[in-house]
Amino acid sequence: MTSQKGGFLVPNMKINDILLIDFDSTIVTVESLDILASIVLKDRLDRDEIVEKIQEITKLGMEGKITFPQSLETRLKLFAPNKKHIDELAEFLNTRITPSFKRNKKFLKDNAENIYILSGGFKEYMTPVLKSFGILEDHILGNNFFFDEKGNFVGHDKENVLAKDKGKVNKIKEMKFTGEVYMVGDGYTDYEIKEAGLAKKFIAFIENVEREVVVKNADIIAKNFEEVLINL
Numbered sequence: 001m002t003s004q005k006g007g008f009l010v011p012n013m014k015i016n017d018i019l020l021i022d023f024d025s026t027i028v029t030v031e032s033l034d035i036l037a038s039i040v041l042k043d044r045l046d047r048d049e050i051v052e053k054i055q056e057i058t059k060l061g062m063e064g065k066i067t068f069p070q071s072l073e074t075r076l077k078l079f080a081p082n083k084k085h086i087d088e089l090a091e092f093l094n095t096r097i098t099p100s101f102k103r104n105k106k107f108l109k110d111n112a113e114n115i116y117i118l119s120g121g122f123k124e125y126m127t128p129v130l131k132s133f134g135i136l137e138d139h140i141l142g143n144n145f146f147f148d149e150k151g152n153f154v155g156h157d158k159e160n161v162l163a164k165d166k167g168k169v170n171k172i173k174e175m176k177f178t179g180e181v182y183m184v185g186d187g188y189t190d191y192e193i194k195e196a197g198l199a200k201k202f203i204a205f206i207e208n209v210e211r212e213v214v215v216k217n218a219d220i221i222a223k224n225f226e227e228v229l230i231n232l
Contacts, residue, residue: 022185064188083151100224109134
């Protein structure tokens, strides 16, 4: 069942399958760690140079040219966020929600029991952003920062399976979902869920960014979230 809104057909539907959704460049239009680096380094004269380096590392990771642990640890060595920077990032991300996800907020709330956010990003900034979508906190699968008593960054949880190589694949193996699983995302690590036989379909989400290596491996290419929903 659908309703018309702003020229789009917005599905009013309930799903029985598991829908896994990436966060960066999918639910939000940007790569969160790139933005966090800009916030942390805003007073540095070499900010642009460092941020550019971080963006290039992000790109290599998203295209599967380096492992996720390599991408994550190399980027985090270039800047050290404070808790106040995380709050600032979450506030910014709330202004960068992907339009088609905004349009389908009701669907996300209505199907919260069957929706999981699967990301190599960090729960500290994803959770406040996803709260307005009704995403259950224990359905937000992500990494974790470590801070000292003053709120200074002291590292991240390297034992978290999502901080390791093939982290998304191994996390879904841990979850032991029953029923069909659909993976929606823009990166190579999202495709790896299908490659490992853990998803019925991999849907390449290209509303924000289109990566050739990702699209060529997709079962479905979705220009927006409505195109995801009609293929479930």
